[in-house]
Structure formats: structure tokens, C-alpha cells
Amino acid sequence: MADDNPDYPVDQILTEVRELRAAFDAKIRYDEGREHTVATMAEELDRHRHGAFQAQLRTVLVDLITLYDDLSQMISAPGYPPETADRLLVVRDTVTYVLARQGAEIAISENDSVDRVQHKVVAIVKTHDEGADRRIAERLRPGFRWNDRVLRPEWVNAYRYESPPPQTHPVPEQPHAAESETVLVDSNLLESRSGGVAGEERLDA
Template sequence: MPSEDKQCPAEANMAETGQEGGPAPIDDEPDAGPDIFEDGAAISEKRHLISLTERLTAEIADLRAEFAAKIRYDEVKERQIASMHEELQDLRAGLHLRLLQPLFTDLISMYDDLCGVEASGTAAPELASFKDDVLETLARNGVSKFSVDSHEVDRARQRVIRTAPTSDEKLDRTIRGRLRAGFEYEAGKVLRPEWVVAYRYAPNAEEPDAAPTTRGEPGNE
């Protein structure tokens, strides 16, 4: 009989491996593949960045809209201020004119009288200087003298004091002579229109000998 201490090869192998009926265990674990938890964190981070970008884009759009609205508001406000300033200036100018117009009328009449005396040739030399002083006083208060350049009668800025007959139809309603200069306030408001003599067409009319001149204003014939 065989000895009890002897073991068959299969039993010896099982004793060495410590397992019954199977291969010896392997120490190295197999590759588990990509980490699904790590990929989930990356996706979550990307979603967070996309959400943040969208929120920033929306906020920038809101800021642009608010900025554009502020610009429009400022433009409207500036136009309103400019309009109010212009109205205030008009009111001030109107008040200034209403208060001083009687004085302007007297100074203009004085200027006309001085021109008449100067034209007579009997005026003292000092009167010419005084006439210039009257013009300077008017100018300091926004009143200037004017004479219409056109040879056609300007009804808005001229007054026909008398007419002269002419047989030349082309001369009808043209200026024959200037009697007194005009005066305006702030280069727009006519205080006294220019006084003129105008031609009036009349068939077979006799032409006047000479054209009248502006009183005290040589060179304006």
C-alpha cells in the first residue's frame, strides 16, 4: 500500500496555490478603462462655462441697451436745453427792444436831423462828430444802419416815400433815389425802413431832371 504521507500531484498543486480546482490568482488587476467620473466632471465644467458665457453676453447686451438709451436721453435733454436757451434769448431780446425802442426812435430821428443840417452846408464841424457818436450809441445797443443793395424796391426793408414817372417800362418799381437810411435791431428787426423814391411807369411821361439824394448821405444817389 502506498504511504499516507505521499500526496498526488494534483493535491500538491492545490496545496501550493491554496485553491481547489482552479488556477493560481493573478496579482495585477486588468485595465478598468476610462474614468467615467472624471469625464462627468469635465462635462459639468464645460456646461458651467457655457452658462457663464451666456450670462455675460446677456449682461453686455443689457449694458449696451442702457448706454444707448442714456445717449438718446442726453440728446433729447440737450435739444430741450438748447431750445429753452434760445427761447430765453428771444425773450431777453424782445424785452430789451420793448424797453429801449422809444430811445432808439429818438436817436434815429436825431441822426436824421443831423444829416439834414450837414447836407445844408451850414453845420459846424462838431456836428459831424456828434452824428458819429449817435451811430456808435445805437450800435452798442444792437442797432445798425443799412441800405438795401438791390435796385428793386424791397417792401420789407424799404418804404417808398414818393414816386417818379418814367416812360421806360423796365424802370417801373425800381429805385430812383434814397432819402434816408434804414435802421435794424440785431440784424433782423427793422426799426425804420429805408426811405426811397421809386420809378412808376407812365406812358409818355416826362423824365425828372435829377434824382433825389439821401439826406446827409453823399454817394447814395
């Protein structure tokens, strides 16, 4: 327009340039905002996919741990031929290898103190030893960790302190109790007899 009309005011040209620049800046900001929104949505989608995959993988790992426990019980059970036990041991080692490939490893606590996060107490063993309170009495199944978290706590039996019952002193026997009772009975008999004689004497009187 400015080329067609030589009298076109310079201020109008500057105004149009400013408007074009403002529109251009707004378009850039819009594109940047849209790119940021798209990137954010992509990240959220990736996190959702990763979380869903992790949840599905966790279910599979827990099932493999159950298989590991079943194989361990069968291996330790009496009555299996050595050849069968060896084959079951190979299968259990394979399960352990598959778990390790997915980041799940056996975790057994080094100390004997019961930890609510690392241990699952299956049974309580009563003890009068106060120093053994809340300590592991028996380890039943190993624990497993996955992604630096407890996937399955270690199964244990734990001691629980109970104060010993109060000591009761036996009551001493009284060997003369029967004799005393006999004497009393005899004295009653004598009194009754003497009373009867006196009565007869009074009746005779």
C-alpha cells in the same frame, strides 16, 4: 455651484457663462442707449433755452431800434437847441453801441434797387422815367442785421413807373363860327320876313 459639485457638467457652465455675457452686453447696450437719450434730451433742452433766449433778446433789440429811430427824429427835427441835440446824439450813439455789443449792426444797402428782404417800402413816388422804376427815391430809416439776418429792413420810398398820359392836341379856334351863325340867323329872318310879305301879298290877292 461648479466648485461644490465636481460632477457639474461643463456644458452647463458654458451655458451660464454665455448667459452672463449676454446679460452683461444687454446691460452695456442699455446704459449706452440711456446715455444717448440723456445727451439728446440735454441738447434739445439747450436748444430750447437758446431759442427762448434769442427770442427774448430779439424783442429787446427791436425796442432799442425803435428808441434809435425816435432819437434820430428828434435830432433832425428843427427847433431843438444845439446843446439838446448834442446830448440826444450821445444817447443815440450809446444805443448804437449797445446794439452792436449784442451783434445788431446798422445795414444800409449800397445799390439803389429795391430789395423785398432788405427794404420796406413806406411810400410810392410816381415817375415817368422808366429807368427809375423800383429804385430808391428816399432813405427814411436805416436797416439792422443780427446773426447774419435782417432784424429790421431799411425804410425807403421807392419810384414806380407810370406811362405818361397821351398828348392831346388843342382844337383850333374857328373865328368865323359866330359870323356863320349870324348869317344863318339873318337868312332865317330874311326868309321869315319874305314869307310874311308873300303871305300878305296872297291875302291881298
